[in-house]
Amino acid sequence: MPVDSPYPLVSIEHALTTILARSPVLPVIRVPLAQALGGVLAADVVAPAPVPPFPAAAKDGYAVVAGDATRHRRLLGEQMAGHVGHLRVEPGSAVRITTGAALPAGADAVVMVEYTTEREGWVEIETTVAPGADIRPVGQDIAAGQRVLERGTVLGAAEIGLLAAVGLAEAPVHRRPRVALLSTGDELGEPGEPLAAGQIYDSNRFSLAAAVSLAGGVPHPLGIAVDAHEAVESFLVQAVADHDAILTSGGVSMGKLDLLKPILEAHGEVHFGRVVMKPGKPVTFATIGDKPVFALPGFPVSALVAFELFVRPALRTMQGDAHWQRPRLQVTLAHEVEHDARRTEFQRAAVYVDKGRFVARTTGAQGSGRLLSLVGANALLELAPGEPLLPAGAEVTALLLQPIGA
Numbered sequence: 080m081p082v083d084s085p086y087p088l089v090s091i092e093h094a095l096t097t098i099l100a101r102s103p104v105l106p107v108i109r110v111p112l113a114q115a116l117g118g119v120l121a122a123d124v125v126a127p128a129p130v131p132p133f134p135a136a137a138k139d140g141y142a143v144v145a146g147d148a149t150r151h152r153r154l155l156g157e158q159m160a161g162h163v164g165h166l167r168v169e170p171g172s173a174v175r176i177t178t179g180a181a182l183p184a185g186a187d188a189v190v191m192v193e194y195t196t197e198r199e200g201w202v203e204i205e206t207t208v209a210p211g212a213d214i215r216p217v218g219q220d221i222a223a224g225q226r227v228l229e230r231g232t233v234l235g236a237a238e239i240g241l242l243a244a245v246g247l248a249e250a251p252v253h254r255r256p257r258v259a260l261l262s263t264g265d266e267l268g269e270p271g272e273p274l275a276a277g278q279i280y281d282s283n284r285f286s287l288a289a290a291v292s293l294a295g296g297v298p299h300p301l302g303i304a305v306d307a308h309e310a311v312e313s314f315l316v317q318a319v320a321d322h323d324a325i326l327t328s329g330g331v332s333m334g335k336l337d338l339l340k341p342i343l344e345a346h347g348e349v350h351f352g353r354v355v356m357k358p359g360k361p362v363t364f365a366t367i368g369d370k371p372v373f374a375l376p377g378f379p380v381s382a383l384v385a386f387e388l389f390v391r392p393a394l395r396t397m398q399g400d401a402h403w404q405r406p407r408l409q410v411t412l413a414h415e416v417e418h419d420a421r422r423t424e425f426q427r428a429a430v431y432v433d434k435g436r437f438v439a440r441t442t443g444a445q446g447s448g449r450l451l452s453l454v455g456a457n458a459l460l461e462l463a464p465g466e467p468l469l470p471a472g473a474e475v476t477a478l479l480l481q482p483i484g485a
């Protein structure tokens with residue numbers, strides 16, 4: 080008698096919708112700018128003050144009255160950036176000024192130093208300037224009250240600089256999800272230690288921790304659980320208490336020691352236990368209380384592909400990021416590709432530009448255990464069920480995971 084799974088195969092779309100409906104947006108916290116990189120803004124940011132806040136010199140030179148036709152002007156002194164004195168420019172006079180300095184009273188233009196000669200308290204002005212020349216007026220870059228950043232923006236270098244430029248020391252962002260990580264399997268050994276007979280090194284705990292960080296989460300690797308009901312159960316119960324999401328790998332297929340599903344059933348609700356995809360078919364999603372639990376397959380590539388398709392969207396959503404979708408591109412196959420005729424298969428590929436077209440080359444053997452197939456891949460080819468042999472030159476859809484190289 081063939082053993083059949085009690086879990087129906089669900090579609091990728093159904094799985095994702097189910098997950099996103101159970102990925103609550105986390106509360107808003109205020110973080111210092113030094114810790115804001117990658118955070119998702121939880122509120123619009125309005126500039127409390129204009130930038131620049133005073134009329135400022137755009138060049139090194141002399142502050143003058145624009146309408147003044149005098150060639151030789153008396154030098155009244157200087158006004159350096161960051162200093163404001165009591166000098167007042169009038170026709171026949173000028174004040175030496177540096178870029179970023181406030182314009183002295185009376186002046187309405189700056190003459191670049193290149194068009195001047197200064198000698199013994201006098202400056203010769205060798206050009207004429209219009210009012211406002213080389214002055215950055217108040218609010219030229221940012222007006223007071225202007226909305227400079229929108230809620231939902233992911234904070235990068237420019238955005239963090241902008242917050243500082245308008246005087247804000249903190250950013251309101253959604254808290255990052257704390258993600259518990261557990262590898263399951265009697266066969267797993269610790270990298271750095273010698274392997275006992277029959278063991279392999281645990282790689283999922285490390286690859287998934289890195290993937291969690293890249294998705295903006297905070298990984299908490301909790302170690303390896305042996306394939307025993309109590310070990311896995313006590314981990315889960317403990318992890319649920321102080322994490323926002325739980326990620327396990329291994330123990331979800333059809334083997335005798337595939338313990339995850341029954342434990343999740345006992346402590347929470349299993350929403351699906353199989354998805355029509357390759358690799359990653361046994362990926363399982365449950366909730367314990369309101370905490371999402373992702374039980375990923377043990378094969379290292381399956382675990383990372385399932386992470387990309389299901390866990391990353393959840394972690395981004397929990398951070399308030401509505402734009403987590405990867406770009407989808409139409410690419411041309413550089414060579415023939417054989418794929419699963421019945422399940423959507425995600426083959427790892429390098430997409431590059433050739434003669435103005437996007438071309439994809441897969442990364443060699445596509446076994447679920449071959450992590451090397453993800454190394455050097457910047458895309459997943461999304462190969463829909465159907466004709467199992469795609470010729471070179473066929474057009475397929477690629478999910479772009481990383482920028483396209485040369």
Ligand code: AMP
Nearest residue numbers: 262281282283329330331332376377378
């Ligand atoms: P499982 O999903 O537990 O049936 O495991 C499927 C395959 O993935 C087996 O060959 C396991 O040895 C392997 N595997 C499971 N967990 C890990 C892990 N953490 N690191 C590397 N390989 C793993």
Ligand code: MG
Nearest residue numbers: 264329330377
């Ligand atoms: Mg196992």
